[in-house]
Amino acid sequence: MGNNENRVQWKVLHNPLGLEGKETKPVAVNYRFVNEVFNIERHYSKKESFGFTPEGEAIHELHHLTKADLAIMVILQKICDVRGKIADVTLADIVRAVHMYYEGKYSETQLYVSLKKFILHNLILCESDEETGRNTIWLNHYIDPDTDKPGKLVITHNIIFTKEFTELPVAVQKLYFSCIFRQFKEMQSFDLYNNQKPDVQWNNLLTFLHLSDTSQLRRILHTTLHGKRLFYMTTSNGDFIKVAGRYRMAEFKVNPDWTEQERKIGEGNYYHESIQPRSKYERSRKYLIQRAHEKGIGELEHHSHFFTVVRLLRKVSRKVKEVILNKIKDEYVQTKKLPFNLSQFVKNVLAEKRDTYTLVAAKQKKLQHFVRPAHLDSDVQAHTEKRFLELMRHYPLSDISKIFAAAQEAIAPVISSELASISLKDYRYATTFGKAHDALLRAHACRKHKSSPAYQRLILDFNSLVADRTQELFHMSQRERTEWLFNEIDKLPSIKEAPSIIRTFDLSEFILKTFSPEHATIQLSHTALA
Numbered sequence: 001m002g003n004n005e006n007r008v009q010w011k012v013l014h015n016p017l018g019l020e021g022k023e024t025k026p027v028a029v030n031y032r033f034v035n036e037v038f039n040i041e042r043h044y045s046k047k048e049s050f051g052f053t054p055e056g057e058a059i060h061e062l063h064h065l066t067k068a069d070l071a072i073m074v075i076l077q078k079i080c081d082v083r084g085k086i087a088d089v090t091l092a093d094i095v096r097a098v099h100m101y102y103e104g105k106y107s108e109t110q111l112y113v114s115l116k117k118f119i120l121h122n123l124i125l126c127e128s129d130e131e132t133g134r135n136t137i138w139l140n141h142y143i144d145p146d147t148d149k150p151g152k153l154v155i156t157h158n159i160i161f162t163k164e165f166t167e168l169p170v171a172v173q174k175l176y177f178s179c180i181f182r183q184f185k186e187m188q189s190f191d192l193y194n195n196q197k198p199d200v201q202w203n204n205l206l207t208f209l210h211l212s213d214t215s216q217l218r219r220i221l222h223t224t225l226h227g228k229r230l231f232y233m234t235t236s237n238g239d240f241i242k243v244a245g246r247y248r249m250a251e252f253k254v255n256p257d258w259t260e261q262e263r264k265i266g267e268g269n270y271y272h273e274s275i276q277p278r279s280k281y282e283r284s285r286k287y288l289i290q291r292a293h294e295k296g297i298g299e300l301e302h303h304s305h306f307f308t309v310v311r312l313l314r315k316v317s318r319k320v321k322e323v324i325l326n327k328i329k330d331e332y333v334q335t336k337k338l339p340f341n342l343s344q345f346v347k348n349v350l351a352e353k354r355d356t357y358t359l360v361a362a363k364q365k366k367l368q369h370f371v372r373p374a375h376l377d378s379d380v381q382a383h384t385e386k387r388f389l390e391l392m393r394h395y396p397l398s399d400i401s402k403i404f405a406a407a408q409e410a411i412a413p414v415i416s417s418e419l420a421s422i423s424l425k426d427y428r429y430a431t432t433f434g435k436a437h438d439a440l441l442r443a444h445a446c447r448k449h450k451s452s453p454a455y456q457r458l459i460l461d462f463n464s465l466v467a468d469r470t471q472e473l474f475h476m477s478q479r480e481r482t483e484w485l486f487n488e489i490d491k492l493p494s495i496k497e498a499p500s501i502i503r504t505f506d507l508s509e510f511i512l513k514t515f516s517p518e519h520a521t522i523q524l525s526h527t528a529l530a
Helices: 001-007 032-045 066-080 092-102 108-120 172-183 214-221 282-294 298-302 307-310 318-335 342-364 378-393 398-419 436-448 452-466 480-489 499-504 505-512
Strands: 028-030 049-052 057-059 085-089 122-129 133-138 154-157 187-193 230-232 240-245 246-252
Touching: 001 032, 028 032, 028 066, 032 066, 032 172, 049 108, 049 240, 049 282, 057 108, 057 398, 066 085, 066 108, 066 172, 066 318, 066 436, 085 092, 092 108, 108 122, 108 246, 172 214, 172 246, 214 230, 214 499, 307 342, 318 342, 342 378, 342 436, 378 452, 398 505, 452 480
Parallel strands: none
Antiparallel strands: 028 154, 049 057, 085 133, 122 133, 187 246, 230 246, 240 246
């Protein structure tokens, strides 16, 4: 089979891409980057580790290369752009890319360990976006600082993605990736014993491959892949070269059936394939896009903060989404453009909606007097309310009513005790109606928990108005006067629930002490005031 026919044969592999009938393209590997990956083992003998078991034992070798490391080395160069940049991904996206391209399966744990190792060795720079939780990854050493262009690129054969290749020992895979960069030289000489070079792969070959003698190297060079030799010797006698009676040099190449042609600096765009990040919150994203177009703000989906907005709104109701979109539209109509800091704009609107919900829920549980205590100055009231709302933003909305119910339950015994002390004696002020009518008025005010001082002022004012011929009350019938009084009593301020506790009880402190915001779900229990 000719070399071209061999390449065609390996276009569709038995990987997830191939199962979809898609071609797996070769990879443009960068000499500078691959060389630095090999240099992970520069301090191989140090036996340093990273990552620890719960017992404190180190579990991952920092200066040893693994098969997973080589897979990550390849996939990073597969999915980066021509400048060595991978945008808008998570580490999980990279792990999924490995599974997508490779026929063999790698342990996900080992792949994450490899990514961590690359970060520790400064092979990649990972910049995280706090808003989206996604990363921009830069392949260090990919660009030659002298030319500001990618280092030398060579195109690998698709065979590197096959199960047969990835099951080969690490030493064989390392030798393949090292050898393809020298493939197109007239002579490929490898020093077996020299230790004077700064880069691991250019030092002596036996150390690079962690071999003890030339017999082990000879076995590696006789490795076969799909029935064909992976390497072949280029010396006339097919053996190593002796110097002073000792094997000192080796000359060999990768079998041309397992190589692609060389590419020049700066080329290779065809071989870079950016991955499509797994789409999160797809239903929410599609809904926002559809409604944005219907509202005439379709450019929203192209805003740099759009994914963040999708994430912020993923769990809110469609009613709230509509409120947000209408706010954005109003801003667009007024300024002819979308909010520049769109994510902060949405956060502010959500905070307003959330604060409104919180205040309503507090009022439903009769806690409004603790949120904005009436006995305090207006400035202090505002500060107390602000502090309370800021605290409640740390809790899920679904838990807020439960928290308020628990607070109400804790306060209820004190309130009931103080309210129980209210009696008809607190409303002893008499009208001109006589005892029978006064008893009805007092009972009504007591039952409604109306303020006793306010009731006293009402009765005194009533008696004064009834005696004044110039006032309307003077000319009313007794029945009309009674109805008037009942209506005025209903308008009187109620006794502030447990006035003493309002002055001493800090609702925010109670909530913070009783329910930790760190807990995802609040475990409610009977609580008492400390």
